[in-house]
Amino acid sequence: MNNSGGSVVNGGISFWYADDGLPARREPLAGDASADVVIVGGGYTGLWTAYYLKKAAPFLRITVLEQKFCGYGASGRNGGWLYNGIAGRDRYAKLHGHEAAARLQRAMNDTVDEVVRVVGDEGIEADVHKGGVLEVARTPAQLARLKAFHAGELAFGEKDRELYGARETAERIRVADAVGSTWTPHGARVHPVKLVKGLAAAVEALGVTVHESTPVTEIRPKHAVTPYGTVRAPYVLRCTEGFTASLKGQRRTWLPMNSSMVATEPLTDAQWESVGWDGRETLGDMAHAYMYAQRTADGRIALGGRGVPYRFGSRTDNDGRTQAATVEALRAILVDFFPALAGVRVEHAWSGVLGVPRDWCATVTLDRSSGLGWAGGYVGSGVATANLAGRTLSDLVQQDSGQGGRTELTGLPWVGHKVRRWEPEPLRWLGVQGMYATYRAADRRERETHGAGSSRLARAADWVAGRH
Numbered sequence: 434m435n436n437s438g439g440s441v442v443n444g445g446i447s448f449w450y451a452d453d454g455l456p457a458r459r460e461p462l463a464g465d466a467s468a469d470v471v472i473v474g475g476g477y478t479g480l481w482t483a484y485y486l487k488k489a490a491p492f493l494r495i496t497v498l499e500q501k502f503c504g505y506g507a508s509g510r511n512g513g514w515l516y517n518g519i520a521g522r523d524r525y526a527k528l529h530g531h532e533a534a535a536r537l538q539r540a541m542n543d544t545v546d547e548v549v550r551v552v553g554d555e556g557i558e559a560d561v562h563k564g565g566v567l568e569v570a571r572t573p574a575q576l577a578r579l580k581a582f583h584a585g586e587l588a589f590g591e592k593d594r595e596l597y598g599a600r601e602t603a604e605r606i607r608v609a610d611a612v613g614s615t616w617t618p619h620g621a622r623v624h625p626v627k628l629v630k631g632l633a634a635a636v637e638a639l640g641v642t643v644h645e646s647t648p649v650t651e652i653r654p655k656h657a658v659t660p661y662g663t664v665r666a667p668y669v670l671r672c673t674e675g676f677t678a679s680l681k682g683q684r685r686t687w688l689p690m691n692s693s694m695v696a697t698e699p700l701t702d703a704q705w706e707s708v709g710w711d712g713r714e715t716l717g718d719m720a721h722a723y724m725y726a727q728r729t730a731d732g733r734i735a736l737g738g739r740g741v742p743y744r745f746g747s748r749t750d751n752d753g754r755t756q757a758a759t760v761e762a763l764r765a766i767l768v769d770f771f772p773a774l775a776g777v778r779v780e781h782a783w784s785g786v787l788g789v790p791r792d793w794c795a796t797v798t799l800d801r802s803s804g805l806g807w808a809g810g811y812v813g814s815g816v817a818t819a820n821l822a823g824r825t826l827s828d829l830v831q832q833d834s835g836q837g838g839r840t841e842l843t844g845l846p847w848v849g850h851k852v853r854r855w856e857p858e859p860l861r862w863l864g865v866q867g868m869y870a871t872y873r874a875a876d877r878r879e880r881e882t883h884g885a886g887s888s889r890l891a892r893a894a895d896w897v898a899g900r901h
Contacts, residue, residue, distance in 0.1 A: 441695075441782050444754035447510040448696040448735065448781035449626035456502050456630060459645040465662040468496040468642070470830060472670045473649045473657055475499030476508035477815060478808050479672035480632045481823025484551075487639040489827060490836055495641045496664055498657055500648035500676070504629035507675050510753060510785030511816055512694060512725045512737045514715045515548055516566045516620035517541040519821075520812035521794025521847065522589070529846040531589075537845050538589040542619045544821045549621060557631030559623050560730035566620035567714040569602060571610045573883050575719035582719070583615040593618055606710045608770050620715050622727045623816065651681040654803040668799075668830050671807035674815065675786035686854060687810050689786035693755050694737035695763045696729070696781040700774070705732070707773040724766050734774075736767050753783035787813050796850040797822050799829040806830070810852075 445451055470486060472479040475497050483495050499505070519541045526534035545563075552559050570576040583596050594617045597605070602614040637643055651658040657669050673680065675689045700708070710716075716726040726736040760782040768775050790796065790810035795818055799806035806829065808822035809815075824842055831837035842848075 441760060441779050443760070443782050444752050445781075445783070446505065446753050447626070447783040447785070448694070449509060449513075449624060451781055452731070453624070453626045453630070456504075456633075458502055459643050461646040462498065462644045462659055462661040462664065466496065466664045468494045468664055468666040470495045470668045470670065471657045471664045471666040472497045472672055473652060474506075474672035474674070474676070475503035475633065475643060475645065476506050476672065476674065477629060477632070477819035478674060478822050478826075479670070480508075480629065480636050481820050482670060482672060482808075482826045483636045483641045483823075484632065484639065485824050485827035486830060487636070487641050489831060491640070496666070497636070497641060497643045498647045498649050498659060498664065499643065499645045502645045503633040503643065504626055506673075507785050507787050507815060508629045508819075509626045510694070510783055511625050511692075512715070512735060513623045513625050513727050513729075513816070514566070514620065514717075514725060514814075515545055515561070515623045515816045516715060516814070517545055517591075517617065517817065518814040519795055519818055519847075520810065520814055521792070521796075521850075523585075524792060524794050525846040525850075533846040535589050536841075537847060538591070540821055540842065540845060541817065542591065544817045545619050545621060547824075548623075548817060548820050552628065552631070555631060555635045557628065557635070559628040559631060561621050561623050562713045562730075563618070563621040564713040564715070565616050565618045566717065567602075567605060567614050567616045567712075568717040568719060569606075569608050569611045569614040570719045571608070571612060572880055573612070576613050579613055579615055579719045586615075586617070591617060591619070603709070605712055605714065606716065607708055608716075609772055616714065622713055622715055622729075624730065625816070628816075649680065652805065654805060666804075667834075668804045668806060670799075670826055670830075671805070672809065672826075674788040674809040674811065674819075677788055677809065687788035687790055690789045690812070691784055691786055692737055692813060693759045693763060693782065693784040694735060695760060695767070695779045696735045697733045697767070697774070698778045698780050699732040700734070700777065704774060704777065708771055724763075724770075733780075734767065734771075734777075736763055738763055738766060753785060755782045755784045759784070787811060787815065790852045791854065792852045794850055794852060795822070795847055796852070797825045797829070797845075797848050798850070799826065799833060801833050804833075 479497055483497055522534050570579040586594050597614045599612050602611045647659050649657050649659050652669055657664045677683045677687045678689050710728050713728045718724055724738045729735055764779050788809045789812050793812050795810045797808040808826055811818045828840045828842050
């Protein structure tokens with residue numbers, strides 16, 4: 434399949450930076466320094482943590498250390514899905530009971546509106562459109578999973594979720610072969626880079642010190658070590674998500690899973706008429722190797738999927754460059770969903786990494802004995818989850834330092850969750866490659882057989898992944 438003329442801009446961090454421009458770098462750390470709280474990582478998690486801490490306790494001296502520039506990682510490369518999904522909810526229900534997991538889900542529902550509120554209050558122009566999330570099924574097996582997923586969401590208290598058949602789905606968006614869908618209002622489209630740039634500016638305006646081009650090589654109690662000096666603080670918070678494996682001693686903590694995206698040229702009015710999508714919902718599907726997409730503010734489709742899922746030794750990519758085969762695979766998904774767009778050009782492709790714990794559960798922790806804290810493991814649901822994590826880390830620090838007490842957020846079941854480390858290489862690489870090859874095979878089998886049940890291959894892959 435060709436690109437209908439024209440070359441694809443590959444990498445350059447992401448399309449979002451091509452659209453909004455790379456930021457001017459803030460000054461690196463100038464030498465040894467001290468603070469009350471040092472935050473390692475200038476993405477959504479670190480910036481939200483700094484924002485809420487400084488709002489709650491303006492007297493705190495807070496320093497953010499970022500190895501490249503704020504938003505260089507997943508915060509500037511994601512699909513712009515601000516939605517209420519959180520990794521690990523079902524496992525937390527098993528560990529802590531249904532009501533505890535339902536509280537976590539309600540907190541995530543509220544988080545979508547919290548981000549929209551702050552964006553408005555701070556005057557951040559982030560192309561936010563709260564159209565909800567629409568997830569479609571295109572085979573009998575996907576439809577069975579979709580109905581089970583819909584029922585599960587209702588069971589966790591999401592009373593405003595809706596289930597659609599083929600006709601109602603087509604009235605919202607004309608996805609080829611769609612047989613049903615589920616929609617929740619708890620979701621919004623955002624421009625990831627405009628959000629992270631605006632948040633970084635808001636944090637600085639509050640008086641937080643932000644140093645960029647300052648890689649942290651080691652975190653230990655009360656110390657964040659960089660090539661330019663060490664920042665000492667009673668609290669050191671690790672907010673590095675998909676880049677955690679690059680820190681000393683953290684190679685097997687969270688696996689840096691690769692996700693890739695493409696963005697089309699702007700569609701014409703006639704092309705949008707063929708697609709529908711007037712509600713500008715974020716769009717996903719129920720495949721095992723799933724896709725995710727949004728209709729951008731300037732009239733493009735930005736669409737993503739797994740591509741090459743993992744690089745040996747937990748390595749991360751170089752500025753988002755993406756293999757040609759992955760670009761073609763994502764373009765094939767685009768045309769498979771929307772055959773009328775066969776002639777549309779893909780203008781940009783990029784990749785990034787997200788943090789995956791061994792049990793696929795997002796977590797927030799503050800170790801009171803050492804002052805070390807961390808949050809992440811969002812498994813691709815980080816745009817909203819990072820905000821909840823930042824608010825929770827802020828509450829945990831205030832509680833521990835005597836500035837505040839226990840809150841609803843500090844009592845959520847993901848706080849303090851412990852998980853074992855990933856296997857050493859080559860087992861890690863073999864396991865992940867095999868897992869996603871099996872998921873793709875399961876999707877092919879379901880399309881070919883049109884059976885109503887999920888492929889046994891997918892259940893085997895879930896077992897390998899630790900998602901069973």
